[in-house]
Structures are given as C-alpha cells and as structure tokens.
Amino acid sequence: MTRTASHHHQATTPETDGKTLLRVMLVGNPNVGKSTLFNLLTGSNQKTMNAPRTTVSYTAGRWRLPALQARTADLPAQDWPGLVRLVDLPGTYSLLAQSPDEQVTAEAVAPPASGSAGPDLVVAVVDANAPASSLYLVGQLAVLRVPLVVAVTMADVARSRGVRVDSAQLQDVLGVPVVEVDPRRGQGGERLAATVAAALISPDRPRVEAPAADPGSPAGTGDLAETAETAEAAPDDGPGEGPDEEANVSLDEGQNYLALRADSIFDWVARVIGEADLDRPPTPAGSDKLDKWLLKWWVGLPVFLAVLWGIFQLTTTVAGPIQDAFEGFITRTVGDWVQSGLEAVHWDGGWFESLTHNGILAGIGVVVSFLPLMAIMFLAIALLEDCGYMARAALVSDRMMRLIGLDGRAMLPLVIGFGCNLPALAATKTLPNARQRLLTGLLVPYASCTARLVIFLFIASVFFPHQAGTVVFMMYLASVAVIVLVGLALRKTAFRAVGQEPLILVLPPYQIPRPAPLVRSVALRCRDFALRAGRVILTLTMLVWALLSVPVSGGYVIGDEVPPRDSALGAAAQAVAPIFAPAGFDDWHVTASLMTGFVAKEAAVGTLATTFGMDEPEDPSQPGDLSWLVQAALDRSSGGHGAAAGLAYMFFCLGYTPCMVTLAEQRRLFGSKPTASALGLSLVVSWVLAVIVFQIGALL
Amino acid sequence: MLSYVKLTEAPLGAPLRIEKAALDGQTALRLCEIGLRPGCVVCVMQRTVFGGTVVMCGGHRLALDKATAASVTTSLITSSTASTASALAGAPA
Numbered sequence: 001m002t003r004t005a006s007h008h009h010q011a012t013t014p015e016t017d018g019k020t021l022l023r024v025m026l027v028g029n030p031n032v033g034k035s036t037l038f039n040l041l042t043g044s045n046q047k048t049m050n051a052p053r054t055t056v057s058y059t060a061g062r063w064r065l066p067a068l069q070a071r072t073a074d075l076p077a078q079d080w081p082g083l084v085r086l087v088d089l090p091g092t093y094s095l096l097a098q099s100p101d102e103q104v105t106a107e108a109v110a111p112p113a114s115g116s117a118g119p120d121l122v123v124a125v126v127d128a129n130a131p132a133s134s135l136y137l138v139g140q141l142a143v144l145r146v147p148l149v150v151a152v153t154m155a156d157v158a159r160s161r162g163v164r165v166d167s168a169q170l171q172d173v174l175g176v177p178v179v180e181v182d183p184r185r186g187q188g189g190e191r192l193a194a195t196v197a198a199a200l201i202s203p204d205r206p207r208v209e210a211p212a213a214d215p216g217s218p219a220g221t222g223d224l225a226e227t228a229e230t231a232e233a234a235p236d237d238g239p240g241e242g243p244d245e246e247a248n249v250s251l252d253e254g255q256n257y258l259a260l261r262a263d264s265i266f267d268w269v270a271r272v273i274g275e276a277d278l279d280r281p282p283t284p285a286g287s288d289k290l291d292k293w294l295l296k297w298w299v300g301l302p303v304f305l306a307v308l309w310g311i312f313q314l315t316t317t318v319a320g321p322i323q324d325a326f327e328g329f330i331t332r333t334v335g336d337w338v339q340s341g342l343e344a345v346h347w348d349g350g351w352f353e354s355l356t357h358n359g360i361l362a363g364i365g366v367v368v369s370f371l372p373l374m375a376i377m378f379l380a381i382a383l384l385e386d387c388g389y390m391a392r393a394a395l396v397s398d399r400m401m402r403l404i405g406l407d408g409r410a411m412l413p414l415v416i417g418f419g420c421n422l423p424a425l426a427a428t429k430t431l432p433n434a435r436q437r438l439l440t441g442l443l444v445p446y447a448s449c450t451a452r453l454v455i456f457l458f459i460a461s462v463f464f465p466h467q468a469g470t471v472v473f474m475m476y477l478a479s480v481a482v483i484v485l486v487g488l489a490l491r492k493t494a495f496r497a498v499g500q501e502p503l504i505l506v507l508p509p510y511q512i513p514r515p516a517p518l519v520r521s522v523a524l525r526c527r528d529f530a531l532r533a534g535r536v537i538l539t540l541t542m543l544v545w546a547l548l549s550v551p552v553s554g555g556y557v558i559g560d561e562v563p564p565r566d567s568a569l570g571a572a573a574q575a576v577a578p579i580f581a582p583a584g585f586d587d588w589h590v591t592a593s594l595m596t597g598f599v600a601k602e603a604a605v606g607t608l609a610t611t612f613g614m615d616e617p618e619d620p621s622q623p624g625d626l627s628w629l630v631q632a633a634l635d636r637s638s639g640g641h642g643a644a645a646g647l648a649y650m651f652f653c654l655g656y657t658p659c660m661v662t663l664a665e666q667r668r669l670f671g672s673k674p675t676a677s678a679l680g681l682s683l684v685v686s687w688v689l690a691v692i693v694f695q696i697g698a699l700l
Numbered sequence: 701m702l703s704y705v706k707l708t709e710a711p712l713g714a715p716l717r718i719e720k721a722a723l724d725g726q727t728a729l730r731l732c733e734i735g736l737r738p739g740c741v742v743c744v745m746q747r748t749v750f751g752g753t754v755v756m757c758g759g760h761r762l763a764l765d766k767a768t769a770a771s772v773t774t775s776l777i778t779s780s781t782a783s784t785a786s787a788l789a790g791a792p793a
Binding site for chain 1: 754
C-alpha cells in the first residue's frame, strides 16, 4: 500500500559536516515518550534551541545510524551519512496548529516550498494505548506526502489494559515500517536506527498512502499528490533539487488542505484501527482508580498543596546547604589553587588577581552553586511529568488560575517562585503553550523570593522595628497582588488570547518513573543551563567586577582597593539616583545597593553597609549602627518621610529583576528580546509602585 | 429510541455514543483530533473539581471543563452493547 514516487535524493551526497546531514524529525502527540526516545537515540549529543522568531524551544542532536545498512543497499559506503540530524519537535495532536508550539511542528514538517527545509524522514511516534489521536497525525503526514516510519510506544501500558499490540499487522495496514520501542526501558532504539537507516537509503522512501478524499468535500476533487506529481513532472536540475519536491506546496496551502481533508483523515483512522485490530471498547484501568480519589477536590487539593510544599522545601531548605557547599568549593578551595598558580607565575597582587577571584571565579561559583538547585527542580518536574501527576495537578488548580487568566500548570512555577525564581522559571516548561510559558515566565520574578526577604527584614527593622513581621508579611501579600495585577494587565494587552481556550486536557496513564531516563534528562538539562545561562552569568559578574574595581576618581589605579564612592559603581549610582527622587530614595548609597541587587538581592544590604563604610550586619533584623545611617540618608532624601521612602524602596526591590541568574535563565528559555522586554517592564512596574507607595506614604 | 444526554448529565460508567458538539470550529476540531469524534463510544469516568468531566475515550482519559462538556451531546447505548456495559461495571463512581 505504500505509495512511492520517483526521487532525486540519490543525486545528493549527504555529508557529515553538520550542515548537510539528513534531517530526521520526531513527531507525535504530547506525553507519548517522544523526548525520552530522543534522549535514548542521541545520548548527550544534543542541543536545545529556540525556533526562529518564537519562544518555543526544540532539541536537535546527532543520531548515529548503523553503517551496516550501507552494505545492504546499492550505495557506495561513502554515500552513506552514518550520522543524521534528529530533531525532537514539540508534541502536537494536529498539524492544524492551535498554539505556537504546534505551529513550530507544523512548519518543520511542511513541504520545502513553505520556506522550511522539510524533513528527509519523519519518525511518527504512535501511542499504542491511544492510537486514534496518534494515527490522525500520521494521516495528516500522509496527506502532506511526508516520508515516514512509525515508532510504537506505550505498548506495555496498552497490554496491561488488555489491548493487543501487533506492530507487524499495523505495518501491513499502513505500508510503512513500524517498530515497537520502549524508550523508558532503553529498548528498541537499535531496531529503530536500523529501520530508519534502511528507509533513508532506500530509493523510495516509505510513505503512507494518503487517505482518500471525500468525493463530496471541496478537497475531494483534488489531491495534494497531484500537485506533487505536477512538480515532479517539471524538469528541475537546479540546486533546489531534493527528495521532497513531490510535496511542493506552501505551508498555507498545506494547512488549508489538511483542514478540508480532516473528515477523510478521521475515516481513514477508523479504518486503520479496525484493520490493525487496535479497536477496543473503553475499559477502566488502574489509573482510573487513583484518579477517582486524586480528582476529587477534598483529596486532590490537599495532595496538590502537599506536592507544592514538598518541592518548595526541596528548592529552599534542602538545596540551600548544598548550594553553599558548591559555591564554597569554587570560591575558596579552587580559589586557593588558582591563587597558588598566580603566585607561582608572579601574576598575583594586581588587577588580574582581582578579576580572577572577584569576576571569573565568583561567576563560576554562582553557576556551580545553582546547579544542584536546578538539578533538584529538573528532577522534581521530570518525576511529576513521568509519573503522570502533572496533568492532574493542572486539572485541580485550573479553575483557580483561570480567575487570573492562567493555565492550571502556572500554579507550580508561581508557588516555587516564592522560594527561588530560578527553578520557578525552569518549571514553566510544564506549560504546554508557548504564550502561557512566556506569560508565566514574565510573572514569576514578581514572586518574592527568599533573597528579597533579607532586604524586607532589614528595612522593616530600620523603619518599623515594632511591626517588622507584619510589614514583611504585607510585602508577601503585595507580591501576590502584583502578580495578579501585572498578569491581568498583560492579558488585557500583549496576551489577549491567552487563557480563553477551553480546558481539554489529556490525562496520561500513571506510570512508575524509570531512573535511567530521568537521570539522563536531568543531566542534559543541567548541562544546557550551565552552558547557556552560565555564559550570561559570567559576563554579568565580570561587568559588576569592572564597576566595582575601576576607579573614576581619587587617584586610584585598577587593582587597588577602590572605595565605592570612587568606583565606577559609585559614579553610576550618583548619576542614576535622581531617577528615584519621586520615590523618596534618591541617595547614591541606596541606588548603589539597587545596582548590586540586580546581580543578587542578597548583595543589596551588603552594599549599603560597604557604601556607608560599615560591616554588613550578621542578622538583617538587627541592623545596629547601619540602621541610623540608612534612616538618616532616607530621611534626608525624602524630606523627612524616611519610613515612606523605606517602604517605597522595599516595593522597588519587590518588583525589579530579582537577580542576574533569573535574567540569564529567562534569556535561555525565551530569548533576548522577551527578556529585555521583561526587564524593562519590571523596572517600570517597580518604579511606578515605589512612587505610588512613597507619594501616598508621605501624605499619611 | 435513542436517549440523548449531555456529557455533564451522563451517568457515570455508562457507555455513550458521541452525537455532536455545539462548539466553535477550532474547539470541535480539536476534540475530534484527540479522539472525541461523532460516533465514537465513550463513558464518563467522574466529575472533577468545579464541574469538570473526565471522559474515557479509546485509550485516552480526557478532562473537559464544564462548559465544553455541556456542549457535547451523546446518546446512551443500551442493551445491544451489554458486554461493554458489563466491562464498565467496575468503573469508579
């Protein structure tokens, strides 16, 4: 039944230089084990990147196929690529995209004329447990004349539910190779590689025969294949010649065609399910028994809150000491080694030593110290997703989050954000829609993390020593209010369409997580964080070192112990301070603390101490003499309304970028432009908040 | 004589045939794409927080919000599918 066409792909000579590798794409529904399969096939040889002009990320890697296949074909060995570029596309139920993530997949598999390079082969991942929706996607690929092989996953779950899964029978019906894989147990990868290799070097790459068009439908009189055949008939020996020309239609044409053909694809799916004997009456399974309890509000909500509390504890109490140990190892132990090295080559004592310790090693220390935190978060997310609970959590919290226009899954990152914004941003990954991810990622920094608690405690103790606890609590309430208000404002402006979609959520079956794929996935994500966010963190740390170490007055040279007032930071703070006059804190000491607070909020109180020539208080709620200096400075800058200025300063700290690591992570997840917008938005929001708070406070 | 019932009102565990969905084009298409198509046999597994409905459809368990579930009309399958009904007898209530 395989439809074949003449191809020109033998004329091309694929090379392995990374640019001309054959492109194999993994396409499938969400939660069918596609990414686990991708990790199994590519190992560590992969890279995550954003699709052009989107915040949707996908992962691509190199997949080594067996060279054995070259000898079985009539191709000379040197023509066999061996390596192919494997792309893990975002999961989708349809190529008629309804979200940015689905759009990326639809465009990636679209015919070449649409501007996409198009796949040389698609591996369509079919969920044996729910074949209808998977096969619909296969039907769409067939209509688009995309060459494909099928990988069947979740066969173990299907069999446990009494469904017979016969790959050979499905292969006969579809007319393309079908391979059963179990990526969670690391099984089937080699067989799939051999099958893909054979398909790629075959003169007629396997294609599923397109579902017959409904004669009554507008598309019934035409066939995409006709367009293809027309394209094939045209003589074309130009550089664009390739294996995919038979589907030479634009993306829009393809989408329109798919929409017109939807009914015929549904009929085709029903026929395939019948012929492949995949049809079974719905029968309850073990997952349903668990859901019977977990989806009742009086069980589901407490369980969900307990899970949130557990992750919160993991990312704060548990991660804290590990982070300190990692950072200490870099800045002290490695610092000592580096110092010995510098002394041995007589490079110690100057600006280079200062840069090495306070710029480079400090930056590496920050990255390394956040790695265990990220590993914990990645593991928690992977566990929740792998066992199937994440979708239930989304369902339980959906209605609450929809009140502020967010998906139920936004609850997890926002709550985690009150511990630390960094893992919270990583947790936005669990949201299925790129616009929802971005919206939540923009709101997470307004969740008051524990680093900001230090500032709140300090300022509250200075200005409200008898109500410090109440004031800090009010700041947390303010944080929630800011999240809701900014969220609503964004939904009225840049994110109008977000949150209005009806809830249609597929609940995957519960499964016991397998350690090997989990560890692999966590390790790969940590590596991606260290490499992509690490670069930004290191650059920013060195920039701050330059600000603090480069003297602009006082006759110092680089490498001297430069007093803050004479450093570039001091000069910048004095220049920027007037901006905060309407908020009552146009004092350069305070402004300098905001500038270092941009690097990490923990540094803000330390900078206040340094610029006032004091030691940083051990306990921020016992500010000691620093209290008088800060109070006097704010009283002076605010015209006698020090308390209002202190409160305004706290609100500014609540609103603006929590730390450079968060910024680096936003850039890693969403790209430079959305991150710059988020930074600008947070500065505006926090300034406006601070001004409002001060102006009202000064009247009281 | 067919007995029509909305998904939100359907008895738990009873086999139902999807008849139609009074939804906008995109949402209706997405339901079909996931597997909730006219003619397919489903059953309601349970009601969830805030009036949602979980439907067993093929191998999928689909959670629908109240408004979406209320837009889907089904017909109750009676004696002719007794075997299905008995298979579902153990479905959680």
